[in-house]
Amino acid sequence: MKSKAFLSESKKILVTGGAGFVGSTLADELVKLGHQVTVLDNLVTGKREYLNPQAKFYKVDICSDEVSRIFSQEAFDLVFHLAAQIDVRKSVEDPIFDNKVNVFGSLNILKNCLENKVEKIFFSSTGGAVYGDASEIPTTEKFLPSPICPYGIHKLTFEKYLNYYYQVYGQKYLTLRPANIYGPRQYNGGEAGVISIFVDNTVNKRRCIISGDGTQTRDFVYVDDIVQAFLKAMYSNFVGEINIGTGRETNLLEVVKAIETALGNDIEKVHGPARPGEQMRSCLDAKRAKEILHWKAQVDLKTGIKKTIEWSKNKKHPPDL
Ligand SMILES: NC(=O)c1ccc[n+]([C@@H]2O[C@H](COP(=O)([O-])OP(=O)(O)OC[C@H]3O[C@@H](n4cnc5c(N)ncnc54)[C@H](O)[C@@H]3O)[C@@H](O)[C@H]2O)c1
Numbered sequence: 001m002k003s004k005a006f007l008s009e010s011k012k013i014l015v016t017g018g019a020g021f022v023g024s025t026l027a028d029e030l031v032k033l034g035h036q037v038t039v040l041d042n043l044v045t046g047k048r049e050y051l052n053p054q055a056k057f058y059k060v061d062i063c064s065d066e067v068s069r070i071f072s073q074e075a076f077d078l079v080f081h082l083a084a085q086i087d088v089r090k091s092v093e094d095p096i097f098d099n100k101v102n103v104f105g106s107l108n109i110l111k112n113c114l115e116n117k118v119e120k121i122f123f124s125s126t127g128g129a130v131y132g133d134a135s136e137i138p139t140t141e142k143f144l145p146s147p148i149c150p151y152g153i154h155k156l157t158f159e160k161y162l163n164y165y166y167q168v169y170g171q172k173y174l175t176l177r178p179a180n181i182y183g184p185r186q187y188n189g190g191e192a193g194v195i196s197i198f199v200d201n202t203v204n205k206r207r208c209i210i211s212g213d214g215t216q217t218r219d220f221v222y223v224d225d226i227v228q229a230f231l232k233a234m235y236s237n238f239v240g241e242i243n244i245g246t247g248r249e250t251n252l253l254e255v256v257k258a259i260e261t262a263l264g265n266d267i268e269k270v271h272g273p274a275r276p277g278e279q280m281r282s283c284l285d286a287k288r289a290k291e292i293l294h295w296k297a298q299v300d301l302k303t304g305i306k307k308t309i310e311w312s313k314n315k316k317h318p319p320d321l
Pocket residue numbers: 016017018019020021022023040041042043044045046047060061062063081082083084085086101105124125126127128177178179180181182186187192193
């Protein structure tokens with residue numbers, strides 16, 4: 001744990017991907033804590049209306065040369081790196097593009113952290129995709145990752161770069177490996193976020209398509225819990241990887257049931273074809289998060305789904321599809 005002075009100090013913080021679902025929720029909390037927040041985002045999936053009005057904004061791609069100029073001009077103390085190509089299916093269709101954003105772009109951010117003496121970089125990896133179809137469920141950080149999609153491969157590759165920069169140059173980092181995140185503001189155009197997609201379909205009277213028999217499982221964690229994990233990470237001296245999940249496996253049929261229970265009525269659903277190569281099980285062991293960050297998921301699925309439905313019903317902006 002860091003000193004009291006550190007806790008109360010206002011820091012210059014960069015949030016890449018800070019117009020996105022998780023990044024914008026994190027930026028809001030950092031602003032509330034009194035930090036000077038800058039957001040760097042190319043708005044490919046992020047939304048201008050999610051930008052915190054007190055944060056400085058650069059509409060810039062993480063792959064661009066502009067990044068160097070911004071880093072030297074702003075002199076950030078800390079960087080939360082969340083900008084990413086997050087769609088697993090897209091990564092399968094175009095692994096070169098996924099590599100460009102998630103490896104090359106991330107490396108551009110990391111190189112600038114080192115050159116501009118950033119104290120620490122916090123990276124949002126993926127506990128849902130780095131391990132692949134793990135034989136150990138719930139999966140611990142000690143399990144050897146074996147991703148089965150380019151998205152997972154590239155997230156893991158950048159984790160290795162973080163470790164290399166730490167070992168060789170002393171650049172501090174902390175990688176969080178979040179499970180499947182859901183909640184308000186989740187982008188509804190990609191594959192990630194089955195809960196948000198089903199909720200949005202239901203609220204807008206579209207039917208939900210369950211791929212395969214619906215017995216595939218995920219570990220669903222509410223966005224506010226993820227943000228709390230990032231905030232706790234900020235005050236930790238730990239360098240390495242930490243799973244952020246609930247340790248609970250939930251299958252798609254149970255997700256549908258939970259949405260139906262929250263709504264008080266059945267939802268329109270059909271089974272579609274199983275997705276070839278789809279990971280069948282995913283669930284994270286979060287003991288390390290508890291020990292090191294004193295973090296534990298607080299929002300149960302029932303409550304999280306209710307909050308997501310409420311947000312979806314009241315949302316002013318339809319998804320940009
Ligand atoms: N959503 C999940 O279930 C989940 C689970 C585990 C990890 N993550 C990770 O958490 C992070 C945030 O994910 P999210 O769900 O908020 O996704 P999101 O798509 O809402 O956010 C990503 C943000 O990055 C921006 N971005 C994308 N490419 C960029 C580029 N080349 N340059 C600059 N900005 C770019 C987008 O515009 C968007 O605002 C990602 O790194 C993702 O891989 C997400």
